[in-house]
Amino acid sequence: MTDVNVLVLTGYGLNCDHETAFAFEKAGAKSRRVHINALIHHEVFLKDFQILVFGGGFSWGDDHGAGVLQAVRMKTHLGEDILEFVQKGNLVLGICNGFQTLVNIGLLPGFDGDYSKRSVALSNNDCGNFRNDWVALKTNPPSPCVFTQGMDFLELPVRHGEGKFYCDAENLNRLISANQIALQYALPNGTLANRKFPENPNGSICDIAGICDPTGRIFGLMPHPEGFLNITNHPQWTLQKETLKRQGQKPDFSAITLGVRLLQNGVAYIRES
Numbered sequence: 001m002t003d004v005n006v007l008v009l010t011g012y013g014l015n016c017d018h019e020t021a022f023a024f025e026k027a028g029a030k031s032r033r034v035h036i037n038a039l040i041h042h043e044v045f046l047k048d049f050q051i052l053v054f055g056g057g058f059s060w061g062d063d064h065g066a067g068v069l070q071a072v073r074m075k076t077h078l079g080e081d082i083l084e085f086v087q088k089g090n091l092v093l094g095i096c097n098g099f100q101t102l103v104n105i106g107l108l109p110g111f112d113g114d115y116s117k118r119s120v121a122l123s124n125n126d127c128g129n130f131r132n133d134w135v136a137l138k139t140n141p142p143s144p145c146v147f148t149q150g151m152d153f154l155e156l157p158v159r160h161g162e163g164k165f166y167c168d169a170e171n172l173n174r175l176i177s178a179n180q181i182a183l184q185y186a187l188p189n190g191t192l193a194n195r196k197f198p199e200n201p202n203g204s205i206c207d208i209a210g211i212c213d214p215t216g217r218i219f220g221l222m223p224h225p226e227g228f229l230n231i232t233n234h235p236q237w238t239l240q241k242e243t244l245k246r247q248g249q250k251p252d253f254s255a256i257t258l259g260v261r262l263l264q265n266g267v268a269y270i271r272e273s
Helices: 017-026 036-040 068-087 097-105 169-177 237-246 258-272
Strands: 005-010 030-035 051-054 091-095 121-123 131-139 153-160 164-166 181-186 208-212 218-221
Touching (some): 005 036, 017 030, 017 051, 017 258, 030 036, 036 068, 051 068, 051 097, 068 091, 068 097, 153 258, 164 208, 181 218
Parallel strands (some): 051 091
Antiparallel strands (some): 121 164, 131 153, 181 208, 208 218
């Protein structure tokens, strides 16, 4: 397969669609921003794409909870289409509000191949307010997650008020044993945050920042990979530039950031399938 076609959802309060579509273009795919209604009214067909992205923002103003109304609308009108899309071996990515939506639909965690049952939650941050910051993240190498393959440590921005991952002990043990915890909040030295604030910005149990389904093809994460598309996006890039200058070097503005690399993994998976 030469072209990898990515559908990035837009509409009703979603506001990261432009950056996400551009990020996938940088990752080597062909991306298209599609309004949710265009899918529902069959003006655009999911079968024409290989990656479906539920992006960040505040769908329906987060009324009734973050991602709740988007999940209801998508499941009601497109539930069968999405299940067929998944069964064909395609990828689904949920970023921030998109992660919240995937959890509410039941696409994650997808225990026993059941993509309709809600068994985990993303709730209000323990700190009691909206967090807009950068976080350090540790990947789980044994995880089947397509998007985190070959990655170890990265930094990405977070922007959310309801990012605390929570589930009961039984489901947590299932996530751990199946290596479905793909991404965790960490300290700058790469060790897990152990729920320390602000390194763990929301109080998520087990420092969970992102999980995948058992196949690794459905991935949801609270941090924004599309928020790190160039080295100048990083809050310490001027310090890094000055450090290089004192070493007689210059920044490489064409360098692939880890935010783009995460998306490249998904594009490469489809291309090689």
